[in-house]
Amino acid sequence: MTVIKMALIGLGKMGLHMVHLIENTKMDTKIEIVAVCDANEEGLASFAASHRGVRTYTDYKQLMNEHQIDLLYIAVPPKFHYPVVMEALERKIHVFCEKPLANSVEEAKKMLDAAEQAGVVHAIHFSMPHEPSVLKLQEMIEQGTVGAIRKIDLILQFPQWPRSWQQNAWITSREQGGFILEVGIHWIHMIQKVFGAIRVVSTQVQYPENGDCELEVQAAMELEDGTRIQLNGISQFAGEERVSMVVYGTKGTIALENWEELKTGLVGQPLTPVEVLESASELPVLKHVIARIQGNPAKIYDFNDGYQAQLILEALRNTEQSR
CATH class of the missing domain: 3.40.50.720 (NAD(P)-binding Rossmann-like Domain)
Known part of the structure; x- marks a missing residue:
């Protein structure tokens, strides 16, 4: 062809x-x-x-x-x-x-x-698993740079939702909008690819009375080996946007800040930037x-990847578990 x-x-x-x-x-x-x-x-x-x-x-x-x-x-x-x-x-x-x-x-x-x-x-x-910063993060995890993984924090913070460039009719709807679906899915899928399968243990979601999408989410998840993943999400506040993941290990920490800023440090030391080669991009x-x-x-990443991510998304948004 x-x-x-x-x-x-x-x-x-x-x-x-x-x-x-x-x-x-x-x-x-x-x-x-x-x-x-x-x-x-x-x-x-x-x-x-x-x-x-x-x-x-x-x-x-x-x-x-x-x-x-x-x-x-x-x-x-x-x-x-x-x-x-x-x-x-x-x-x-x-x-x-x-x-x-x-x-x-x-x-x-x-x-x-x-x-x-x-x-x-x-x-x-x-696209996240193809990004050079994620490829480098995966390499560091596989090499044991920060030791055994103790805990993972996922932070989704949006002073304004939808963001200024996302003004449309559906992005604020509870049915198909919100930052869990729109942004969280990228990180959930990436975690599944880098660290393995996820299970949602508990979730609390706060929705506004007008029927719009979520304002806050607090969720506890875990990997197959029991490693904890804590999700903290919030929108509509004064401050700066933060979309990040912090991986705590027995020897140190790796942070992927605001999508692509990779940092690391040993226990007791500050985080410092990690050099990421743009030429490594698979995009x-x-x-x-x-x-x-x-x-x-x-x-x-095929429809099976999409289905596996969808299972986690819907478990996170499950209003029967939410308050």
Whole structure:
């Protein structure tokens, strides 16, 4: 396959970012965007004005009816993932989906089963394990840099939610928005890949009375060996955003601060920055998806990864355990 014919469903921030990525990244294989779909006709018109060779649609089924597609990228709000993905899988189209995989554990399981039955490439846009800072962190953990792991803290703090660049109708909804789903999933998946399976022991979530997404979450989790993971999340406060993970070991500490600032130190010593080589980056994830479609070695995270992360997300948001 010398040319990958690709379509995109959803032209929000992530959809437009993917278009930019395709147009500005050197790929071993040519990717041709043949069609895009979005419910916002004004946005479609703006896109069409600068991409005259690309067909635009407001109906994803019509798009699939009228085009032979190798790969479908899905970047619509979470509750719309299921119908779009299932339609693509029924047509045996390779799927690259934004996270979270679905809007419920039940949907995620059905999508996983359908993807495996379809026999196509099914990938989730999980990028953290490909980041050079995470690759370095994993190397340090495997080398025993800080000894045996005693405890992991996950901190999600947002003075404003949604953040200034996330203004849309669904990101504040309790159904499919909130920082647990939108941000927490990246870290949950990364922890699962670096440290292994997670179990939620207990969780407390505070929701506002107006029905919007969570304001706070306090949760206790653990790895298979019993290592504790403490999640502390809060939004709507005075201060600075912090999205970080701190790993406490018997010999020292490793901190991944604000997504990519890696620091470490021995017991009793201050944390100091760790040199991270940008050349070690495995991004963009799209390159791996294309390689897998062509039968070449690749590192992708599939619908099973999405399902496993969804199990933890829904356990964290379980209002029966929340107060």
